[in-house]
Amino acid sequence: MNIPKTSYPRIVIIGGGFAGVALAKKLSKQEVQVVLLDRNNYHTFQPLLYQVSTGGLEPDSIAYPIRKILKDFPNFYFRLANVEEIDTNKNKVRTDIGHLKFDYLIVASGSKTNFFGNxxxxxxxxxxxxxxxxxxxxxxxxxxxxxxxxxxxxxxxxxxxxxxxxxxxxxxxxxxxxxxxxxxxxxxxxxxxxxxxxxxxxxxxxxxxxxxxxxxxxxxxxxxxxxxxxxxxxxxxxxxxxxxxxxxxxxxxxxxxxxxxxxxGVKGAIIRGLDGIEFTSKSKRVLVNEFNQVKGFDHIFAIGDIAEMVTLNYPNGFPMTAQPAIQQGDQLGDNLLRFIENKPMKPFVYKNKGTMATIGxxxxxxxxxxxxxxxxxxxxxxxxxxxxxxxxxxxxxxxxxxxxxxxxxxxxxxxxxxxxxxxxxxxx
Amino acid sequence: MNIPKTSYPRIVIIGGGFAGVALAKKLSKQEVQVVLLDRNNYHTFQPLLYQVSTGGLEPDSIAYPIRKILKDFPNFYFRLANVEEIDTNKNKVRTDIGHLKFDYLIVASGSKTNFFGNxxxxxxxxxxxxxxxxxxxxxxxxxxxxxxxxxxxxxxxxxxxxxxxxxxxxxxxxxxxxxxxxxxxxxxxxxxxxxxxxxxxxxxxxxxxxxxxxxxxxxxxxxxxxxxxxxxxxxxxxxxxxxxxxxxxxxxxxxxxxxxxxxxGVKGAIIRGLDGIEFTSKSKRVLVNEFNQVKGFDHIFAIGDIAEMVTLNYPNGFPMTAQPAIQQGDQLGDNLLRFIENKPMKPFVYKNKGTMATIGxxxxxxxxxxxxxxxxxxxxxxxxxxxxxxxxxxxxxxxxxxxxxxxxxxxxxxxxxxxxxxxxxxxx
CATH class of the missing domain: 3.50.50.100 (FAD/NAD(P)-binding domain)
Structure with missing residues (x-):
């Protein structure tokens, strides 16, 4: 893939959802190169999708061009790509538009509908x-x-x-x-x-x-x-x-x-290379520690719906909603910069700000x-x-x-x- | 097609563009049954399509549900249908959802892109x-x-x-x-x-x-x-x-x-049954007289882009734009009611209200x-x-x-x- 090599460490983020965008924003204007990969050129505000289905809103009201979110960040690269495989040995991702080496990889690929095998x-x-x-x-x-x-x-x-x-x-x-x-x-x-x-x-x-x-x-x-x-x-x-x-x-x-x-139901949108049982839970989410590091790696992270962080209050991981995704993306931004500078990372603590639903x-x-x-x-x-x-x-x-x-x-x-x-x- | 038979004359309009909608509006609350057929369930405001193409507007801003335009008219029926043929002998139209008899037919099928045979x-x-x-x-x-x-x-x-x-x-x-x-x-x-x-x-x-x-x-x-x-x-x-x-x-x-x-370039979106040379001009428009009656018929009309009314000032018909379409639809509404009551119709006179274009x-x-x-x-x-x-x-x-x-x-x-x-x- 056509990304210039620089002396900055390259952080590759898979997915421009709530988690990926929150992380990329946090890393803007830092001394890192960020490459965000998504199969769409837009971020989707998923909580309002049902209003698109029922004719209340048009797509452009709840979608936002990813390039625009991050346009002021000089070391930011977006590529419209479908990630097909993660090669954890060679530290690269394989996509439909070519390979890409990474120094740090953040999997924020979200979730997809779970039909439970039917x-x-x-x-x-x-x-x-x-x-x-x-x-x-x-x-x-x-x-x-x-x-x-x-x-x-x-x-x-x-x-x-x-x-x-x-x-x-x-x-x-x-x-x-x-x-x-x-x-x-x-x-x-x-x-x-x-x-x-x-x-x-x-x-x-x-x-x-x-x-x-x-x-x-x-x-x-x-x-x-x-x-x-x-x-x-x-x-x-x-x-x-x-x-x-x-x-x-x-x-x-x-x-x-x-x-x-x-x-x-939903399940993690798992990507080949991390789909082994050693990495994932029953709901196809990637198991991470309190720093969002994927089990067995220190430079591969997962955040948002795809990540399952087991804690006392949430033995099956946090709810697969916007809040944990945004908070994890946000905090991983800080942690990554610390990690690169060899400073200790802070464990993630989920702050449940509440939940809501509208009926009519x-x-x-x-x-x-x-x-x-x-x-x-x-x-x-x-x-x-x-x-x-x-x-x-x-x-x-x-x-x-x-x-x-x-x-x-x-x-x-x-x-x-x-x-x-x-x-x-x-x-x- | 599933339209109730009433004692009112049935007016079938093909096309919910500027011409068809203007006509239907004029006929609302009159003692006629109106059936509007269109292959889309919405009216398109074509002059702003280029803004949809260039990301300035979303479709719903320039489209409008046809059912909604005419919701207060009790004798109005809309059907999502593609008209495949007009049978001028049996006074019926053949569509992808069945046949329909008409007393009066108004062809307002508009125009399509003309590739001049290439x-x-x-x-x-x-x-x-x-x-x-x-x-x-x-x-x-x-x-x-x-x-x-x-x-x-x-x-x-x-x-x-x-x-x-x-x-x-x-x-x-x-x-x-x-x-x-x-x-x-x-x-x-x-x-x-x-x-x-x-x-x-x-x-x-x-x-x-x-x-x-x-x-x-x-x-x-x-x-x-x-x-x-x-x-x-x-x-x-x-x-x-x-x-x-x-x-x-x-x-x-x-x-x-x-x-x-x-x-x-554009050409008339001609429908089989009226596609013979006796009815159409070189640009595939249907030739009509000053009352928008199709040559050879008194109960079949054409309005808007599809109609070619030859006049002194416009020897090739009026420009294929919104204005003539709206004016013809509007006037045909009056004329149809006169015609049904055996009163003389008024000849159509195009009032050019001006033209404009935006560059940026x-x-x-x-x-x-x-x-x-x-x-x-x-x-x-x-x-x-x-x-x-x-x-x-x-x-x-x-x-x-x-x-x-x-x-x-x-x-x-x-x-x-x-x-x-x-x-x-x-x-x-």
Missing amino acids: SEIEKHSMAMKTIPQSLNLRSLILENFEDALLTSDLNERNALMNFVIVGGGPTGVELAGALAEIKKGILPKDYPDLDTRMAQINLIQSGDVLLKGMSAKASEKAEVFLEKLGVIVWKNLRVTNYDGFTVTTNSDLTFKTQTLVWAA RNKAVVDLKKFKFQGIFAWYVWMFVHLFFLIGFRNRMVVFVNWVYNYVRFDREARLIIRPYKKRLKKN | SEIEKHSMAMKTIPQSLNLRSLILENFEDALLTSDLNERNALMNFVIVGGGPTGVELAGALAEIKKGILPKDYPDLDTRMAQINLIQSGDVLLKGMSAKASEKAEVFLEKLGVIVWKNLRVTNYDGFTVTTNSDLTFKTQTLVWAA RNKAVVDLKKFKFQGIFAWYVWMFVHLFFLIGFRNRMVVFVNWVYNYVRFDREARLIIRPYKKRLKKN
Whole structure:
């Protein structure tokens, strides 16, 4: 790869998510060379992907050009590349655009959807971890409504208007809420000749609470909010298969649907070279020590979703969310500079700043360390926090304009099928 | 097709562009049934497509859900359909979702890129008539810069950074100006390791003026503005072929480029059933009389780009732009209602409200009936008019926010490769 050799140590970061970007920012203007590799030229603000899927926001509002984040840093290099293998013996990475030697490697490759080995579900269901996936889901939802108009077979129409979301975490809960609002606000206006009552939103959770990991009050309230919006919540139900038509479960319940959204789990986006059992946990995360060093190495690190740091309070690693990723990226920046200067590194301590989820207009749940609250005030806090953490002034402004508009008008105007999903499926 | 039969006459409109939407709006709340067919579920504001291509705007800012435009009209039906044939004997249209009988048919299918029969240019060049095409061009431009970083072969790098735009009409001029601003404002910041001087923007015009049809002063000024921005303008030069690597011309000049944008002409998007020579002109437009009736029929009409109404001042039909389309759609609404009531229709008279084009920040040319002006005031007028004609309050707000941001920061933040173009090409 075409990166100049300098006397500075070369730090290669794989992944421009929350962790990778936080680290790169910290290393800016230091006496190191930083090479950031990502398969996209943009950073994705994943917590708002569900709003792209439901036509509330466009991709550019929640994506940000990586080159722009780091444009003032003279020793920074970005390359649009897919990392295929890490060679820990020769200290280099192999990518689709060539090899690259590193002095320090930081794996921040994030996570991907976990189908738990079920290839049929993987084939027929929709995931929502990337912008193209979210746009596909948006197209599919709208195409389903258009197709529902064309059939006189009520079973088929039902299946087209029936949405099944698997996974009661924040993604599943927020998507279910947004779909319920589309059913209520958009469907009757856009499709007066469709019976809105046929549109069903089912949220399936294998355990006995939604938003596991949040407070009991938050879980409970989230469920109440969802049911108020008309979402049908199924608890203690496990999806066993989906063939594109019928969802089967571990009970005798089945669902006929054309749309199964799989938000039931994630696993580390592991890269060959670190995929041996000596490096990874059951959830394909890379095991690291308290300095984020990968087991067995001192110059290879992992941060964010891909890293599993086992601590007393978090025996299975930290939650795979933005907060630990940002904090680890941030701290590793300091630690790396110390390490290069042969100073001792500081162990990472996760500060849980709280968790939150939105269910719909005026409806959110927020757990802070000291305060836990639900409802309209929580919703304002949720919006403020998300606006604050978005990168870029323009993104904040555009998201704000959209949110105000959507709120005042009960509307979502990006209900556009720019790239049809079903037609493409048929072609392939 | 699944449309209820009523006692109202059924008016079928093919196409939700400027003409079709203007007509449908006019017919709302009248005693007719209106069925609008379009292959997209959105209306496209085509004059701003070049800003989508150059990362200044996202699709949702210039697209608008068709269902939403007409949601308050009880006898209105929209169907997402591709019309494949018009059966003038049986008064029905054949589409990919079934047949539909009509009492009155209005063809408003618009225009498409005219490659003048050169299939090699068609295969290798980029067009910019639709949103997916514009997004493809955006991806390609950005992928070219990323690829330019990877090669040490200066000829290849040159070809990647060399942009050739064919056609000196508004589309070509506006795209060339926007690319020149990217070269100046984005390239040095995002790609400090690329030599910006290698980026060339060539605009090729077969005739001897740009913006043919506008005033001499406007044409002249547009050229001065473009050259100030560093665009290389070629006049009296005709592109003869492009094999994906080399553009050949009618002189001995050739251009090595990976990006040829073809904006050299449009032709009617004719539909089978009306494609006989008795109905169409050389440019594949449907010949209509002064009431927009298709030659030989009284209940089949054509409006907008697809219609060619020959008048004294416009022996080849009106310009294929938004204004005639909107005016014809609007007037045909009145005329149809008269026609149904057996009242005489009014002949269409085109009111040319003026033409304008923008070249870059503070640089535009405007020809009104009485006033012709160029420069910063023209630029404000251009922006105001385009904001005004955009459909929807939210679209206007979001476009406004983006324009202010882009102006103040010399920036275009939607430089995102959401769906890579080259990779997809390779896969197919």
